[in-house]
Amino acid sequence: MTTIEAPRTPARPARKGVNWEKWGWIYMRLSGILLVILIFGHLLINLVLGAGVKQIDFAFVAGKYATPFWQVWDLLMLWLALIHGGNGMRTLINDYAHNVLVNRILKWAVLAAVVVLIVLGTLVIFTFDPCPAGAHAADLPSFCPAK
Template identity: 90%
Template sequence: MTTIEAPRTPARPVRKGTNWEKWGWIYMRASGFVLVILIFGHLLINLVLGDGVKQIDFAFVAGKYATPFWQVWDLLMLWLALIHGGNGMRTLVNDYAHNRTLNLILKWAIAAAVVVLVVLGTLVIFTFDPCPVGAHAADLPTFCTAK
C-alpha cells in the first residue's frame, strides 16, 4: 500500500531559530522607507532651499557638521544606505552565484566593503574639524581663526 502525503507538507523539516531572510526582507522595507525621508530632506536642504548647489562648499559642510542634528542625520543616511545596499547585493549573490565557494567569497567581500565604508564614513562624520589645531594659517579656511 502506498501512502500519499498530505498537501502542503514541507519537503524538509522545519528549522528552529532565527529566520534571517525574513528579517532581511523586513529591514529592506523599513530602511527603504526611512531612507526616502532622509534623502529627500537632504536634497531639500542642500539643493532646493537657499542658493541651491551654489551654496555647497567647505564652509557649508563645516557649518552642518558643527551641529549634532546633521551629524546624526548623515550618520543614519550612511548606515541605512550602506547596509540596505549590502543586503541587496547579498540577495543578488544568493540568486545568481550557485557555486557554494564563490557565493561565500562574494558575500564576505560585500560584508567587508560595507564594514570598511561604514567605519570610514562614521569617522569622517564625527572627527571632521574644519579648523585643526596646529595648522598653518594659510591652510585654514577663511572662517577659521589662526591658532
C-alpha cells in the same frame, strides 16, 4: 493551463531559531521608507532651499557638521544605505552565484566593503574638524581664526 517555473533558490527545510531572511526582508522595507525620507530631506536642504547647489562648499559642510542634528541625519543615511545596499547585494549573490565557494567569497567581499565604508564614513562624520589645531594659517579656510 499556465505553469510556474521552479524557483532558482532551492527550498530549505524549516529551521528552528531566528528567520534571518524574514528579518532581512522587513529591514529592506523599513530602511527603504526611512531612506526615502532622509534622502529627500537631504536634497531639499542642500539643493532646493537657500542658494541651491552654489551654497555647497567646505564652509557649508563644516557648518552642518558642527551640529549633532546633521551628524545624526547623515549617519543614519550612511548606515541605512550601506546596510540596505549590502543586503540587496547579498540577495543577488544568493540568486546568481550557485557555486558555494564563489558565493561565500562574494558575500564576504560585500560584508568587508560595507564594514570599511561604514567605519570610514562614521569617522569622517564625527571627527571632521575644519579648523584643526596646529595647522598653518595658510592651510586653513578663511573662516577659521588664526591660531
